[in-house]
Amino acid sequence: MTSVEVQTDKPDDDKSAPSGYAAARLRLLQGETRPGPPRRAALAGLTDDWLAALFDAGAGALTGVSLVAVGGYGRGELSPRSDLDLLLLHDGNADPGAVASLADRVWYPVWDLGLALDHSVRTPAEARRTAGEDIKVQLGLLDARHLAGDPGLTAGLRTAVLADWRNQAPKRLPELRELCEERAERQGELQYLLEPDLKEARGGLRDATALRAVAASWLADAPREGLDDARRRLLDVRDALHLATGRATDRLALQEQDQVAAGLGLLDADTLLRQVYEAARTVSYASDVTWREVGRVLTSRSVRPRLRAMLGGGTKPVTERSPLAEGVVEQDGEAVLARAARPERDPVLPLRAAAAAAQAGLPLSLHAVRRMAAAARPLPTPWPAEAREQLVTLLGAGRPTVEVWEALEAEGLITRLLPDWERVRCRPQRNAVHTWTVDRHLVETAVRAADLTRRVGRPDLLLVAALLHDIGKGWPGDHSVAGETIARDVAARIGFDRTDVTVVATLVRHHLLLIETATRRDLEDPATVRAVADAVGSVGTLELLHALTEADALATGPAAWSSWRGSLVSDLVRRVAAVLSGEATGAGEGPAEAEPTAEQERLAVEAFRTGGPVLSLRAQTEAPAGEAAPADPEPLGVELLIAVPDQPGVLPAVAGVLALHRLTVRTAELRTLDLPAQVPGTALLLDWRVAAEYGSLPQAARLRTDLVRALDGSLDIAARLAERDAAYPRRRGTVPPPPRVTVASDASRHATVIEVRAQDAPGLLHRIGRALETADVRVRSAHVSTLGSNAVDAFYVTRADGAALPEADAASVARALEGALRE
The missing domain is CATH 3.30.70.260 (ACT domain)
Structure with a gap:
């Protein structure tokens, strides 16, 4: 608790006394008033009365002055630790000393209580001029609310500021949009962050305030229904966060989430995050629609008059409509329903419209989505072939799929088409490797899979499996096992035959099999390859699983995939395909050693002849044999090949030397290599992918020198690492x-x-x-x-x-x- 919430021993009946306000504030925050909007309104009202009393006590006979709440306080949205945004407005005729004295009489009691205060003293002309120079000031003044003093002075400023905003909207709204985009770039998207900033992140409270400003401009107003509820939910969470931390913070840190959830009466932190994500998604979607409408209006204002003049000066606006699909046309940069479209008679129309929009790279208009959500009939079970084809088309459209999918989901069409989607919608993933919530990850996987459809014989099965592979995360137990059952039901419902249903279910059940086996098992062991072959069952399913594995990893996040991991998975797939094709049986008494590359053999022979380690350090920009070179090789990543005569202690020695040189091991392989007959002996080959923790990479010669010392015992790696850890402990x-x-x-x-x-x-x-x-x-x-x-x-x-x-x-x-x- 701060000093503002400490009760005094003697009650004070003076309304302007800090002690009286502090005691009343404490009672209110401790449960005197119901949480949520009632408490915020009560806190604002209590603060209004206190500040008005301070103003009245200090103003005396002074005229032509008023006290104005702006920003969040002006909206009456006071959270427990919110700043007080105040403007002391005067007409310019009052004595400057008297105005300054009045300001002191109001500001200092606020500071004395430890409350954060954003304050200014201006005339109406100064306030308008400052607003014209700083859009943030103008946004705050749009919510100006009279607290005390001359109400006419406040009303005049409000009227003038609002008129300025509407007159300048064509210029100022693009500026506001740019501010929102810059903030989103810095803070990220609230609906996907594990520790979101409730105010600054995209989809947060600042974006909700920006939408109010757009509506006040009268230029555009197209938020989806539910926006007020979403804003209220974010404010409720911020209230609970302030009470839990005792600080004016908007960042919902991991360590605070359980306490905040309890304060809101929620089951757990995941339930809390899911509600936050749902609210953020509502605000984000409303922002997308609104800013798109702003752009359309501004464009039409500048382009259509000129176009009408070119066509002869008609009075009616020119509207171009280009057909996209049956019942779907393009208009003003959006996919809209054709005039003859009848969603109540055409249950496939939502999927057809979505597929057409995504294929054309257009957003679905808000009106079209809402009309289809209200009128479209449910699809029969199983789906007609066209519906299934349109779903596959939508999923295969690549990046535009995301925006179109979000439009359908915002109006409830996705859960109507796929009821099992509800369990994964907005579901958080408490894993730093994952970038997205479960539902967005599924869509991202389909987007990635769309780039791989040329590699498989059944791209439709690949795309549907990509959409469903984590669908079991909404159920208890192993999500792959639960997902197999759900995927089997969904695939049958959308019209796949029994054989295809089995393939989709197999892909979902084993979507982690290849990556886990390739990175955690010895691929030289026939038992490893045979186990994968038995699980997959056919070459066709294997190639689908290979593509799904890559799409899933790419959609997870930057740490989940690399060209090195891709080469490991490709090697496993090649071995399994050989077994499934009858080219190999997978049986044998021992692992079948792969033929060494020329470079590996050269290093091994040199290591045996010199009696010491031999290193090769090179940037990993070359693709494995038979594969295309990666378009974006990983920065600072290098392939480190080390050959050492077979001896004890190689693994800890190499790993220790790399740690001393602050090299991070991304992936590593160690194997025994039999040398050619003319050079009898055995070498250990280490094929590692490393990157510098910071700074530049060390020279290979230096690494070799330290490795020689580590192997002969003259370099005490453990002691050196302990010294460094003691000097620079990891926090x-x-x-x-x-x-x-x-x-x-x-x-x-x-x-x-x-x-x-x-x-x-x-x-x-x-x-x-x-x-x-x-x-x-x-x-x-x-x-x-x-x-x-x-x-x-x-x-x-x-x-x-x-x-x-x-x-x-x-x-x-x-x-x-x-x-x-x-x-």
């Missing part, structure tokens, strides 16, 4: 979950697979390698990946004689490794 806002180490008992017949999941940190892989060396096991291969701040690694280990570990020994190694990582 964490929250405690990460503890590491988890498990044994994948059925993952391989030839080795024991140890899986590690832990918070990524400098030296983590070095610590893992040391723990495995201490356990006296041999690392036959390693498969390391980093997703955001989480490390997900798999190590294939054996005894010294090359055999898999007994079950008890494997469990002991896992426990020891987990204990070492918890220290």
Whole structure:
């Protein structure tokens, strides 16, 4: 609590006394008034009375002055820690000293109570001039409200400011739109952020205020229904946030969300976020529609008079309508319904209109969407073929699909077409790797899949599976298992035959199979390949799953996909395809070693002959053999190839050296390589993808020097890392979950697979390698990946004689490794 909320021992009946106001304010915030709009209005009214009393006590016989609330306070929207935005208005005839004294009599009591105050003293002319120079001032004055003094003075200013705003709207509205876009670029979209700024982020309270300003201009007003409720919800959340934190903050931080949810009587933080996202989505959609209308009106004002003059000077506006599909035309840059369209007789029209709009890269008009939502009949079950085809067309339109989908969803058409969508709508994903909510991620995956349809024989199944692959996240349990059941039902409902329904369900059930196997399993092990082949079942399904895997990862976020991960998945797909095609059986007594590349063989031979490590460090801009080069190679990412004569301690030594040089390991592979017959021996080959934590990459020669010292014991990596950690400790806002180490008992017949999941940190892989060396096991291969701040690694280990570990020994190694990582 701040000083404003501390009760005094002696009640004070003076309305202007800070102690009386503070006590009344405290009672109000502690539950005297119902939360929400009633409390905000009561707090504003209480503050009005207090400030008016201060004004009256200080004004005396002074005339030609008034006290005006502006901005949020002018709208009567006082949250517990809101600023007070005040304007002391005077006609310019009063004595300046008297006006200054009155200002002091009002401002200082506010400051004494610790309340934030935004204040100014101006004449009406000065206020209008300042508003003309600063659009933020003008926006605040649009909500001016009289508090005390000369009401005529306040009314005159309000009238003049509003007239100025309407007269200058063609110039000022584009300026306001630019401010909104700049703020959105800085703050992001509220409906997708895990720690959103309720005021500044796109779809937040500032955007809601901007929509009020647009409406006041009389130039355009097209918000969707529900805007007032969305604004009220965001204000309610901000009230609860202020009370929970005791601070004037608009950022809904993770650590505050449970308390804020409890303050609002909600089940949990996810329920809170979902309501915030729904409100933000309402405001964002209303903003999109409104600004589009503003642009259309401004364009028509400037273009149509000239066009009419060119055509002979008619009085009626010229309206161009171009057909897009049956019942759908283009008009004024939007897809609208044709005059002859009858949504009440045409249940496919919503999908046809959406598909046509997306294919043309046009937004669906608000009027068209609302008319279809009100009149269109439900589709029969199963859907007619045209409906299914229009859905696939919509999903395959690429980036324009997003805006059209959001328009349908805003008016409830998506949940009417796909009832299971309701469970994933606005559902948050508490994972830093994910950029979007569940529903937007599904649409983004379809957008990404649209770029891959040329790689598959059944693009329709790919696009529908992309839309449904995470649909099970709205249900308890494994979302892939739940999603399979839902996807099977949805695919049948929209008209796919039994065979296609099975394929879609298989894709949803196994949409994580390829990426998890490629990054966590030894692809040289036939058991790995056979397990994937058995799950997928056919080459056609495999190619769909390959494309879905890539689309899903690309739609997740920048940390989920890279050319390196793509090459691992492609390698797995090639091996599985060979098994499914009968080119390989996947059986055998041991892993079939892949042929080394010329570069790998050269490094291995040189390492064996020199008796020391050999390195190759190069930018990863080349694609794997047989694949197209990536259009945007990852910045600062390099491929690090290291060949070392087979010996103990290689993994912790290499990982430690990289950590000392502040290199982040994105992915890593370790394998044993048999040398050519003319150079008898065995080498360890490490093929890693690394990036500089900051600064430039070290030279390969320097890395090699330190690696030689690490292998011969002259470089104490553990001590060096400990010294650096002590000098520059890593600061964490929250405690990460503890590491988890498990044994994948059925993952391989030839080795024991140890899986590690832990918070990524400098030296983590070095610590893992040391723990495995201490356990006296041999690392036959390693498969390391980093997703955001989480490390997900798999190590294939054996005894010294090359055999898999007994079950008890494997469990002991896992426990020891987990204990070492918890220290």
